[in-house]
Amino acid sequence: MFVNPHIAGLPGSYLFQEIDSRVEAFLKTHKGRPVLRLGIGDVTRPLPKFIAEKFAQAALNMATQEGFKGYPPGRGYPFLIKKILKNDYLDRGIALDEDEIFISDGAKTDAAAIQELFSSSARIAFTDPVYPVYVDSNAMAGRLGEYDGKRWAGAQYLPTTEENGFIPPLPSKNVDVLYLCYPNNPTGTVLTKEQLKKYVDWAKENDALIVFDAAYKAFISDDNIPRSIYEVEGAKDVAIECCSFSKTAGFTGVRCAYTVIPKSVLGLGKDKQKHSLNKMWARRIGSKSNGVSYPVQVAAAAVYEDEGKRAIEENIAYYMENANILKAALNDCNIKYFGGEHAPYIWLKAPNQFDSWGFFDYLLNTCQIVGTPGVGFGPSGENYFRLTAFGERKNAEEAAKRIRDTFKEA
Amino acid sequence: MFVNPHIAGLPGSYLFQEIDSRVEAFLKTHKGRPVLRLGIGDVTRPLPKFIAEKFAQAALNMATQEGFKGYPPGRGYPFLIKKILKNDYLDRGIALDEDEIFISDGAKTDAAAIQELFSSSARIAFTDPVYPVYVDSNAMAGRLGEYDGKRWAGAQYLPTTEENGFIPPLPSKNVDVLYLCYPNNPTGTVLTKEQLKKYVDWAKENDALIVFDAAYKAFISDDNIPRSIYEVEGAKDVAIECCSFSKTAGFTGVRCAYTVIPKSVLGLGKDKQKHSLNKMWARRIGSKSNGVSYPVQVAAAAVYEDEGKRAIEENIAYYMENANILKAALNDCNIKYFGGEHAPYIWLKAPNQFDSWGFFDYLLNTCQIVGTPGVGFGPSGENYFRLTAFGERKNAEEAAKRIRDTFKEA
Numbered sequence A, B: 001m002f003v004n005p006h007i008a009g010l011p012g013s014y015l016f017q018e019i020d021s022r023v024e025a026f027l028k029t030h031k032g033r034p035v036l037r038l039g040i041g042d043v044t045r046p047l048p049k050f051i052a053e054k055f056a057q058a059a060l061n062m063a064t065q066e067g068f069k070g071y072p073p074g075r076g077y078p079f080l081i082k083k084i085l086k087n088d089y090l091d092r093g094i095a096l097d098e099d100e101i102f103i104s105d106g107a108k109t110d111a112a113a114i115q116e117l118f119s120s121s122a123r124i125a126f127t128d129p130v131y132p133v134y135v136d137s138n139a140m141a142g143r144l145g146e147y148d149g150k151r152w153a154g155a156q157y158l159p160t161t162e163e164n165g166f167i168p169p170l171p172s173k174n175v176d177v178l179y180l181c182y183p184n185n186p187t188g189t190v191l192t193k194e195q196l197k198k199y200v201d202w203a204k205e206n207d208a209l210i211v212f213d214a215a216y217k218a219f220i221s222d223d224n225i226p227r228s229i230y231e232v233e234g235a236k237d238v239a240i241e242c243c244s245f246s247k248t249a250g251f252t253g254v255r256c257a258y259t260v261i262p263k264s265v266l267g268l269g270k271d272k273q274k275h276s277l278n279k280m281w282a283r284r285i286g287s288k289s290n291g292v293s294y295p296v297q298v299a300a301a302a303v304y305e306d307e308g309k310r311a312i313e314e315n316i317a318y319y320m321e322n323a324n325i326l327k328a329a330l331n332d333c334n335i336k337y338f339g340g341e342h343a344p345y346i347w348l349k350a351p352n353q354f355d356s357w358g359f360f361d362y363l364l365n366t367c368q369i370v371g372t373p374g375v376g377f378g379p380s381g382e383n384y385f386r387l388t389a390f391g392e393r394k395n396a397e398e399a400a401k402r403i404r405d406t407f408k409e410a
Helices: A015-029 A049-061 A078-092 A107-117 A132-140 A193-205 A277-288 A294-302 A306-332 A356-367 A393-407 B015-029 B049-061 B078-092 B107-117 B132-140 B193-205 B277-288 B294-302 B306-332 B356-367 B393-407
Strands: A101-104 A124-128 A156-159 A177-181 A209-213 A239-244 A257-260 A266-268 A274-276 A337-339 A345-349 A384-388 B101-104 B124-128 B156-159 B177-181 B209-213 B239-244 B257-260 B266-268 B274-276 B337-339 B345-349 B384-388
Touching: A015 A356, A049 A294, A049 A306, A049 B049, A049 B294, A078 A101, A078 A257, A078 A294, A101 A107, A101 A277, A107 A132, A107 A209, A107 A239, A107 A257, A107 A277, A107 B277, A124 A132, A132 B277, A177 A193, A193 A209, A266 A277, A274 A277, A277 B107, A277 B132, A294 B049, A306 A345, A306 A393, A356 A384, A356 A393, B015 B356, B049 B294, B049 B306, B078 B101, B078 B257, B078 B294, B101 B107, B101 B277, B107 B132, B107 B209, B107 B239, B107 B257, B107 B277, B124 B132, B177 B193, B193 B209, B266 B277, B274 B277, B306 B345, B306 B393, B356 B384, B356 B393
Parallel strands: A124 A156, A124 A177, A177 A209, A209 A239, B124 B156, B124 B177, B177 B209, B209 B239
Antiparallel strands: A101 A257, A239 A257, A266 A274, A337 A345, A345 A384, B101 B257, B239 B257, B266 B274, B337 B345, B345 B384
8 A cells, every 4th residue: 555655755843852852861961950941832820720610510411311412513512602703703893603613622633634625736825934733734735845854845935034024925826825823823923903914915816715823812912913814804705713722721731722714715616616615614524523522612611701711811911921021031131032922922033143953052051941943933933942931930930030140241 | 726626526425414304304294202313323321420520520630730731642641542552452462552552532533534644546445335434534535536426436335235244345456445344333243353354364465454443342242253453363464443432431422532553554655665654643643633632531541440341331231232122123023134233233124125215214204213224324225224222221112112013013
């Protein structure tokens, strides 16, 4: 049997493995203060008690004849879809229907699977640096051509750097699908409604699709920054939106997310007929999955109760205070950075002409702080470095102190 | 943007929709006794209390700093993998390693995704009748050619009927992948170790792969019938096995499953090099998912505790007693049937020359019993009809009574 050459031949994604092995090597000789990990983008605050209790109660109810649930609806339970629709869209002035929202076990799952709806020759564009899922899922499907060690020949990279104010250029006309993630991972930067509108207009003009990843929308603290691409006029005709409870509600270990596919988003068939991507996704889900755990969906619905909302806002404020503590230290040291205002990521420019990995080693050796080398997210990430605001307060404070001790000029 | 024509053009899977609409139409005029649903293969017994309590406790622990868990390992938590390995394999004399077992949210998800590892031109064979996921997932990937209303031109159908004793013929030499599901859905039939060995030998001789779906293995009550394809010599070189807690432990609403890919299963690359499907799957999972909910994995691990084992055995015995009650009625009425001994499905030959849908209508109208027309699972299912043993005891008893009242000759 022949295998899929695009998976067999996929270059290793060694970013976090390489980080781990460098940290491990360091720890073998290091005997001093503990290493502070500000690398991986995983939440650390416990699940709000209110949400955990609803989760647990649903699990217990499964042991009763009245409370038992078998296969969940493939597209998600209406009780959860209704809450998402009301809180995340209708109450914000965005009109959508219940059957335009699909529950899943993760935004990563959806962001990776959405490409199954595209023709095998669809041309793909993404920002550079980029969250790797958009790239890898299309590479595995054979859409990106050959990899030269830095770039896929068949993909369009949109550099997103200090030089263009972290506003990626528009893709060229021949691109079919543009992936955007805002608030952005890894740069932590955002786009205003006006800035985002340019991509929507480009997509409309070029019959292209935007896959919009809004996993970090809960970190936005300014009403002029869209939490949903559907705040932009016309987006309902050209955009799919992936959202997640992972970072919003600390669900990385619980696993729940949702994707919005408006019925007005259409693609062309071989027959030149227009096809609804909503219908195609429904068909795909029906054929390939059996939906999301019932108690997990109950937990996600609790996020929208008043007590759930208060609790998750507190957690987000906690992380953003970590970001403020880190940013204050960077300011004091004249280290340039971006993000960290509407996102849990701080994207700093490595000082002293360090490249990304050079700064990684230096920071590990001098400060015992682990971050993520920017170049790991794409070639335009070179010389940048990502710190996350997730983690305990005392770690953020200690990291800030170590940064000041090392980089602050006397 | 052009869409994937293999999803856009996929013929509707109207089986259960058509069932629902016929039942709905019937209910509009029917005023008598309640309709008994023996159609859909979903469990109905509550989750064992012991398992639900472990599940709930893990959910509650997520609200504590010590018990909180972020992203799960992509391939599953070692605490669960170790239990599966010991109970389902090592204790049964099958040697496997921990890194050959992958946890997922459902056997359907895995059975649908496994084809991503195959080359786009891989030739596929499956039994007829068949669980539709193997067919649809390959059709969506464009491997099966055109559909003529009954069959996909590019697939090989292996008729599995009374005539061949429900032992499918071997695929032809040019087949790359054979899907087998035993105990079988929908026929409820099984293969002995000796019978299964022929397919393993065929796969070895032809460098082919077997995807073995063992979702119903917990229903086997005879030690000569393999619960795992790895009981057959040589299978570790040619077979992938998908297993599930859905039917075993009543987890259809909890969502947990696992897939075994031995490291010795290899496929050919374009470069004519051999590639490990285990490594390819690990890479795929790492790039496309974030693993399974932590409390769900704790619940699955509880299935292997003594108290969990006892409880799930009781549930299985309960369903199989339903099967016995239904089979006794069919015997009394001289209705020929298969299965229902090591599987929760009874596959009956429609009496009185009925075709599958004709018998569906007749049974609904005379007995107010809903089953599944066999032809819905493939052309060789014509004239057959599936009843499930899931459901409440009183419903099985009532269905048996109605069958006797209608079909038993005086």
